[in-house]
Amino acid sequence: MWNTPSGENWLLIHLNLIFSVITYWLTISLIPKFKRRFIQKNLFGFDLHKVKGPKIPEAFGFIVGLTYLVTLFIFSAIAFRQSILRDHNCPQKEFVESVAGLLCISCMLMFGFADDVLDIPWRYKLLLPSIASLPLLMVYYVNFNSTTVILPKFLRSTFGLSVNLGIFYYVYMGMLAVFCSNAINILAGINGLEAGQSLIIALSVCLFNIIEMFGEFWQPHQFSLFFMIPFVSVTLALLKFNWCPAEVFVGDTYCYFAGMTLAVVGILGHFSKTLLLFFIPQIFNFLYSVPQLFHFMPCPRHRMPALNEEKLLVASKVAFAKSELTLLGKFCIKILKIVKLLDSRESKDIMECNNLTLLNLVLIYSGPVREASLTKILLLIQVLCSCIAFTIRYPLASVFYGA
């Protein structure tokens, strides 16, 4: 029989829960206090889906990120002091994991805020998150350095039980951090969506962690819960103010912060592959966006849904001369038409099609809807995908991988 979590471990989770509740109240009392200051300091935007909207303060991810970090700083100090008092020895590995995780998160929070303030050019947007994830990879290298991946049954006769990916596993983890940070940022554009999707992913991770707490390898999942519960609480607080009609915008700050926090628990909790299962809508949205993001097809500056005359949201379109299309662009359009993921209209030289985002795709199938309804549909999709993820992770995995 394996070593199960002791009463003290559960106690710490309860303590974390109490901290998170306090943080929630703290955050919802802080957000209104800073609204005017953000607007005064030119950190605001206009809601493109409202008619004649007021100035809405931007980058409020920074406030929730700050309360999150403060909570975890204080919680970690108490948790580690507790375990030192008990064992007369510090769990160095867990300690360095916490500190490195917090380092990555604080770097991303800073970077996101700088992006909201300064509009950082794209080349830095990909470079800096990769460097910010270095401490995480170093800790992984120092503490585990396990780069072996178990293969599914049907591959084992050819490649063996497992394959050691070596350096590629580190490249994958570094890319995971960059992917998570940006994936949430591109499935965005309507009130409540960034915070809502992060909330559902975080709750799915929590559920997964709680299930695994009863298994043999519970320790990394306890670690993950310590990071996830306060994240859920600050996200809930942010959502209260960001839900349609939004009083504050979350900004790139929140997207980067949320993405990195999820990547940190995925990597240090050893469930980076399961984590990706919770990102199915984001992965789909990213792949679907590739033809525009990589400029195989024309990409306008904003791809978010448009408002029709009845003030309902409809899919936004992009029109272009057919001659502008690259060969790869033509190929993408052909494929997208076949799988019915494109709403297009053609005249002699001009082509018009929807912008390639999940939001526009949903609008094509749903028809015009109100903004809050679109957010709800998207969040419902996220919940369904989490159900699929759990199905893949549990019943299906045992079919493919054995018990």
Place this chain on the structure above:
Amino acid sequence: MWNTPSGENWLLIHLNLIFSVITYWLTISLIPKFKRRFIQKNLFGFDLHKVKGPKIPEAFGFIVGLTYLVTLFIFSAIAFRQSILRDHNCPQKEFVESVAGLLCISCMLMFGFADDVLDIPWRYKLLLPSIASLPLLMVYYVNFNSTTVILPKFLRSTFGLSVNLGIFYYVYMGMLAVFCSNAINILAGINGLEAGQSLIIALSVCLFNIIEMFGEFWQPHQFSLFFMIPFVSVTLALLKFNWCPAEVFVGDTYCYFAGMTLAVVGILGHFSKTLLLFFIPQIFNFLYSVPQLFHFMPCPRHRMPALNEEKLLVASKVAFAKSELTLLGKFCIKILKIVKLLDSRESKDIMECNNLTLLNLVLIYSGPVREASLTKILLLIQVLCSCIAFTIRYPLASVFYGA
């Protein structure tokens, strides 16, 4: 005979030196690129000591802080990989110290930038740095937890060889981090001063570390050098653009970043008391400012030197009704007059005196000077104080403490 640093240890210091040179070039190429962007995004100020000056971009401490962090991330990854390859084991203690140090620095950098962008209220300015220093204190607790202070000879007959300060030592270290961050910020206001003083303090720390590298307890000093050499290089790069007439301002960002970086090496390098010796001008300036900072005497919004008709700097004055003075204020004025640290003029009800900063005090004794000359005088004072610090630390300490 004790364990001396091996060739490999010196090699790492040379590697760090090479990294720092590269960082210097990177930083001086990055700063001009971001100047226009900062101004566009409303991060600029006007030089109050120039006539009809242009907009000067503010908060460039952020750019140098970022290149500093990137350098240390990459350097640490290489250094620790090296020692793992050699010993097949990670030096966990050093590793967690590096990560925690970087966490504190990145938090302070983020916080400083937020302060430049948002003008954070004072109560948060004292609270957040204390919380940001928590990881540092945790690491100190986990790795050393030595809170014993050796007493000088003349106290030993009464109190014994040493005294254990316990929790007070942690309070002292937490306050050290807050003090360093704010001390540089209040000895400021003329071009080149913030970066200049930090440079001299950092060079003094480097010299001290190099001397101690030949002693018994060289390891923490090697750690300190790893953090200090890149700091010197980014500060030099910043100074190149901040020297009079300044092309960029350093912002609170730089002051907080510099203060925390120095506090980190002082605490984790176990020389927090020696570090304070290098802060003599800042400590004097802080104590001298106390009557105004704590409102025993009237305190105008800006206390920096004023320009006279010949465009030279002179001490700025504050005038107030004598009845405004608190009892404590009257007492401070009396003391300051006795020790000749106040230039005051009185009529029946009104009193006028210089603002209580080291800059104004120097100007009272020097008479009107050009801005660059004042910076040079201040930096000269900083160098002299470092000489005094070394005298206290070496010849005098052996008199007071024995060999």
